[in-house]
Amino acid sequence: MELGDTSRSWQFVGREVFRSECDVEFPRPRGVGLTMRLDTARYDAIILDLDGVVTDTVSVHELAWRRLFDGVLRHRVKRADGAGRPFSHEDYLTYVDGKPRHDGARDFLASRGLKFRRGVPTDPPERETICGLAKRKDGYFVELLAARGLRVFSGAVRLVSELRRSGVQAAVVSNSRHCRMVLAAAGLSALFPVRVDGIDADRLGLPGRPDPAVFWEATRRLGIAPERAIVVEDAETGVAAASRGGFGLVIGIDREGGGEQLRTCGADVVVTSLDEIEIADARAVARSHELLKPSRRATVTNSSAEDIPTRGRIDVQ
Numbered sequence: 001m002e003l004g005d006t007s008r009s010w011q012f013v014g015r016e017v018f019r020s021e022c023d024v025e026f027p028r029p030r031g032v033g034l035t036m037r038l039d040t041a042r043y044d045a046i047i048l049d050l051d052g053v054v055t056d057t058v059s060v061h062e063l064a065w066r067r068l069f070d071g072v073l074r075h076r077v078k079r080a081d082g083a084g085r086p087f088s089h090e091d092y093l094t095y096v097d098g099k100p101r102h103d104g105a106r107d108f109l110a111s112r113g114l115k116f117r118r119g120v121p122t123d124p125p126e127r128e129t130i131c132g133l134a135k136r137k138d139g140y141f142v143e144l145l146a147a148r149g150l151r152v153f154s155g156a157v158r159l160v161s162e163l164r165r166s167g168v169q170a171a172v173v174s175n176s177r178h179c180r181m182v183l184a185a186a187g188l189s190a191l192f193p194v195r196v197d198g199i200d201a202d203r204l205g206l207p208g209r210p211d212p213a214v215f216w217e218a219t220r221r222l223g224i225a226p227e228r229a230i231v232v233e234d235a236e237t238g239v240a241a242a243s244r245g246g247f248g249l250v251i252g253i254d255r256e257g258g259g260e261q262l263r264t265c266g267a268d269v270v271v272t273s274l275d276e277i278e279i280a281d282a283r284a285v286a287r288s289h290e291l292l293k294p295s296r297r298a299t300v301t302n303s304s305a306e307d308i309p310t311r312g313r314i315d316v317q
């Protein structure tokens with residue numbers, strides 16, 4: 001897998017552009033206030049959802065679903081029928097966001113009175129079963145990602161980098177089957193040695209969120225107890241899963257003004273960006289890092305986001 005000629009470029013959402021592997025120092029963007037300070041002695045690991053927390057891929061998934069569903073609705077539902085109205089952002093949040101893709105496809109189509117056989121995982125994308133439609137959506141996702149480029153949330157990378165330096169492990173979870181591809185394209189594979197994605201969930205038969213199974217699988221692979229782990233999520237189903245799973249701290253990311261719902265679902269803390277969180281010993285960690293590994297620090301380029309586009313070819317192995 002590669003992302004054109006710019007596989008080592010990251011585009012950080014709304015901020016600077018960095019060129020590096022994961023081991024870099026991240027200054028806090030100006031104007032971002034501190035919401036909380038993490039005591040790293042209380043936690044052994046941080047587990048982050050990928051889409052919407054680490055990478056700005058939620059919008060790409062939503063577009064891919066829209067292309068799929070609008071195509072299905074055009075063929076299956078009469079325009080005059082209200083059930084034929086286009087797939088909306090509200091539909092995405094209500095029926096799809098945070099769910100395994102088969103469940104999301106089934107639930108949205110059922111909301112418009114359409115029922116499809118589940119089919120089998122080997123169904124081709126042109127077959128009109130839930131498995132076939134989900135595979136068609138996966139193809140749209142890869143096409144759109146290649147066309148739009150990959151954007152990374154700098155606050156997540158900064159926080160995880162600092163926690164890793166202070167001895168806290170890190171894992172990422174995703175419903176997507178393209179988790180590994182996205183991490184590699186962003187140069188973040190090394191930052192997250194443990195990954196539980198849609199391929200793992202299918203293989204292990206893990207139920208989707210709000211069941212905490214994927215988070216528990218992450219703690220199992222990390223070799224820690226859930227109460228010693230922090231979970232970071234942006235979807236209500238994910239926050240509910242972490243809350244039910246007995247995790248030590250549940251951080252909700254509110255990017256769309258849904259903070260109150262995240263709190264209702266069980267978030268201990270709700271922030272708009274992980275830039276609002278700092279680890280208690282961050283300065284000591286940064287100093288020791290500077291002394292121990294000066295050659296691995298990266299150069300920060302204060303370029304605008306347009307200067308180093310991440311658009312390019314994405315080949316899936």
Ligand SMILES: [Mg+2]
Nearest residue numbers: 049051052234
């Ligand atoms: Mg998410």
